[in-house]
Structures are given as structure tokens and as C-alpha cells.
Amino acid sequence: MIYLDHNATTPVDPEVLNAMLPLLREHFANPASPHPAGQAVARLVDRARRDVAVLAGARPRDVVFTSGATEAANLAIAGVLATAPPNRRRVLVGATEHPAVLAAAQAAVELHGGRVQTVRVHPDGAIDLSHLRALLHPVPPSTAVPSTAVSPSAAGSAADPEGSGGPRGRDQADEVALVAVMAANNETGALNDPRPVAALAHEAGALFLCDVTQAFGRIPVSVTETGIDLAVASAHKMYGPKGTGALIAGRPVRARLTPLIHGGGQERGLRAGTLNTPGIVGFGAAARIAAAMMDDEAIRQRAQTDLLFDLLVGWLGADALEVNGPVEDGSARPGPVRLPNTLNLRFVGADADAVQSCLPDVAVSAGSACHGGGSEPSPVLLAMGRSATAARESLRFSVGRFTTVDQIHAAAATVARAVLRVQSLRAVGSGEVPWPAEPGEPELPAASDRPVAGWTGEVSPTPGRTPELPVPRSALP
Ligand SMILES: Cc1ncc(COP(=O)(O)O)c(C=O)c1O
Ligand code: FES
Known part of the structure; x- marks a missing residue:
């Protein structure tokens, strides 16, 4: 895990x-x-x-x-x-x-x-x-x-x-x-x-x-x-x-x-x-312990959340992601604007609960812990002006003291696969992509009617994306 x-x-x-x-x-x-x-x-x-x-x-x-x-x-x-x-x-x-x-x-x-x-x-x-x-x-x-x-x-x-x-x-x-x-x-x-x-x-x-x-x-x-x-x-x-x-x-x-x-x-x-x-x-x-470690931890955790973001952009493309929360671009406000350990991302076109259910080995959160698992979109994201759809497509990643760079690499790849899987299910449901069923198999219901939790089947990815994920642009050693 x-x-x-x-x-x-x-x-x-x-x-x-x-x-x-x-x-x-x-x-x-x-x-x-x-x-x-x-x-x-x-x-x-x-x-x-x-x-x-x-x-x-x-x-x-x-x-x-x-x-x-x-x-x-x-x-x-x-x-x-x-x-x-x-x-x-x-x-x-x-x-x-x-x-x-x-x-x-x-x-x-x-x-x-x-x-x-x-x-x-x-x-x-x-x-x-x-x-x-x-x-x-x-x-x-x-x-x-x-x-x-x-x-x-x-x-x-x-x-x-x-x-x-x-x-x-x-x-x-x-x-x-x-x-x-x-x-x-x-x-x-x-x-x-x-x-x-x-x-x-x-x-x-x-x-x-x-x-x-x-x-x-x-x-x-x-x-x-x-x-x-x-x-x-x-x-x-x-x-x-x-x-x-x-x-x-x-x-x-x-x-x-x-x-x-x-x-x-x-x-x-x-x-x-x-x-x-x-x-x-x-x-x-x-x-x-926190007083002694805070500065080093902040630097390490910011590097890890930045790495996670870069890897996900590398796998999925910049258009597939939106950051919920302040982005430190050096211009808007001086000083830190976001907790170093936290990254909240919208994966466009991928329902967060569905993505989460494809991630049995990665613990992330859709909304805050009390609201996670519910179908209501996050009130926090709604208050920030996000649409209900955007809020439902958002996941929070929060790294910690014992998170390793290897874990970030593994999590990014797993999350990217899950997102592609959910996006392709959705595309199938909307008729954009033909469902890749073998001839003779019974017709499957639309993705939106199917319980995604527990689903383990493989689906061809969206056209233009290869099953072998591309090497992220900014992958760090
Ligand atoms: C910002 C914030 N305030 C308050 C709480 C409540 O903390 P506790 O459940 O430990 O009382 C939490 C826990 O999720 C929190 O994140
Ligand atoms: S206690 Fe913090 S999210 Fe519920």
C-alpha cells in the first residue's frame, strides 16, 4: 500500500x-x-x-x-x-x-x-x-x-x-x-x-x-x-x-x-x-520532532508533490489535469501559498470515485475523509467555484514523512493507468469508442450503468494513447 x-x-x-x-x-x-x-x-x-x-x-x-x-x-x-x-x-x-x-x-x-x-x-x-x-x-x-x-x-x-x-x-x-x-x-x-x-x-x-x-x-x-x-x-x-x-x-x-x-x-x-x-x-x-524536521520535510515533500505532478502530466498530458488550489508560479503572491505535502488534482473526464476504485494499492482521497466515499461533490471545491463535475473528478494526494520517491513514481504510474481506464470506460459509455468486446460476448451495459468498483477487466485505452505509458517528460531519477 x-x-x-x-x-x-x-x-x-x-x-x-x-x-x-x-x-x-x-x-x-x-x-x-x-x-x-x-x-x-x-x-x-x-x-x-x-x-x-x-x-x-x-x-x-x-x-x-x-x-x-x-x-x-x-x-x-x-x-x-x-x-x-x-x-x-x-x-x-x-x-x-x-x-x-x-x-x-x-x-x-x-x-x-x-x-x-x-x-x-x-x-x-x-x-x-x-x-x-x-x-x-x-x-x-x-x-x-x-x-x-x-x-x-x-x-x-x-x-x-x-x-x-x-x-x-x-x-x-x-x-x-x-x-x-x-x-x-x-x-x-x-x-x-x-x-x-x-x-x-x-x-x-x-x-x-x-x-x-x-x-x-x-x-x-x-x-x-x-x-x-x-x-x-x-x-x-x-x-x-x-x-x-x-x-x-x-x-x-x-x-x-x-x-x-x-x-x-x-x-x-x-x-x-x-x-x-x-x-x-x-x-x-x-x-x-516536527519542530526539528519541519524545514527539511517541507523541502522534501514539496519536491515529491512537484514530482508527482510532473509525472502525471508526463503520463496523461497537461490538458488532462487541473490543480485545485494555489499554484506557486513565483508571481502571484510572495511566499508559500500551498502546503508542501498536498496536491489536489482534477483528472478531466475521470470520476474520482471510479479512479479510486481502480487504485486498491494507493490510498488517496476524494474530498475530505469525512466526505470520502459519498457521492456529494466536495463543498470545499464548490466554494472555490469548481463545477460539480470538476469536483467529482478531483483527488487529493498528501505525502508524508515516510513517503519515498520510489513510491511517488509507482503511484503516478498506477494513478495514470487508473485514470486512462476510467476515461476509456466513459468513452465507451458515451459511444465515442466501441466497446472492445470479443465477438459473441453479450453486450455490456453503458459505463455509467456499470458498477466500477471491483471491476478488473482490461479495456483498450483511448485512441492516441498506447497501453505502454510514455516516459514522463520530467521524470527524476
Ligand atoms: C483542517 C481540519 N480541522 C479539523 C480537523 C478535525 O480534527 P479531529 O478529527 O482530529 O478532531 C481536521 C481533520 O480532518 C482537519 O483537517
Ligand atoms: S475529520 Fe477531517 S475530514 Fe473528516
């Missing part, structure tokens, strides 16, 4: 596992216990908190350990809304946010009042800052009604999934409590610079939540330097264990949160329950 789905989850790094095992063996005591055994574990937890804080550019006491980014996002969003003033109940979320943020925002406004509005993204997936600005300041400043004079009921409780923000006017005058824009998108790898988002949010008196789950450990993240008020992350996206994550928030913001989980006073009262000490210590070890 060639695993190219590291944005769904990563394997546990062997060093992380080694760091965790003592917590399951001899260091099993409860870190809240005052006896020496408990305090020895408490020190390991402190170390992990420091390591996660260093990677996040935060102070150790700003790290609240949770079960993952999903819980952290729920804690952050519900916590902020629960204590927000009645005239400040709008939540702005990026159109391509993960369901952990989108659904948490929707649930929070249903519980506490207010509404969710969606901030548009550009066709390359980056947040549209001018739309964010327009949603933050719906009434021109010269005609704005002072916020204190706005009736809380004006906020309403309806969601605005269209993201239009509706007509500007009094009904928009409720203020924004929270802006949620992710650092890196899980499907396309599109990056957002948190600084301008933070500046706009703060100027409007709102807090800024940044989902750094996919960025953490892959590219530098500093919550203090960029103005992020609340960051959420998961250990299993960075070679740590599943079921551990963190909310990272400075003290003034933490003071405004209310816990979701009640019980003992763990995590300074914000997240009750005995700490998941093996998970937390694994998260700390993963953070330490």
Missing part, C-alpha cells in the same frame, strides 16, 4: 510511540495525584505542554489539551458565543472551513443565538479579505448605527449559508463575535496568512479563531506573532496519536470561555476529565 493520504491522518512516528509507551507501563499514575508517582507523570505532561506551546509560538499555560481539533473548535466557538454581549453574536467562517468549525459554529448560534455567515474564498482557495472586510463592516462607517444602540433581536438566529451577507443595512448591524479562518485547507493545502485576518477581526472588535490543524508541524505557526486568539490542532495530523489535540488561547481569551465538559478542574477548569497522558506525551514528542 502506498499511503498518500496524510491529511486524513498520519502514522504514529516510532519515536512518538517510544515516548508514549512508558505512560502505558510504569508511568501510569494520575498527574493530578500529589504523590511522587503522580508528580512524575505531571512533569511529563508539563514537558509536552511546553513542546506544543513552542511549536505554536505560545506560552505553555495557553495550551488546553482536548481530544482533538474538533473538540477544541467546539470549546472555542461555543465558549466565545456563550459570553458574547447580546449585540455581538455573528460568527464569520471561511467557506472552506472543516466541518469541525462549520458545524460547531452552527450549533453554537443555535444554542446561544446569533448567526453564521460565510466568507468567500478566491478560486485558488485563499480567503477573500475584501469579502471578510465587507461582512465585518456591513454599514459604511459614516452611516453606521452605534453598536450599543442595536437591538439584540436584530441579530436574529438564521444562518446565512450563501455567504452573501445579505443586503447591507440595519439588520446587519449586529456585531461580529468571532472570525474563523483556517491556516491551511485540508483538501487543497491552500494557505491563509493569519495576520491580515487577525488585523481585520480585531479592528472590528472580534476574536480570531484559526484552525491550524493541517499547518501545525508542517509550516511555521506562531499564534502570538500573527494575532491568532484561538488556535485548534490535532496530534494525529503530525505523527502523534489519535484522540489528542489542543486549544491554544492566551489568558484574556481563555477567561471568556466556558467549558463544554464539566467535572474536575483539569486544564484550568476548561476541560474536565483525567488527562489522556499517553496521548498528551505523544503529542509533545510529535511537536518536538
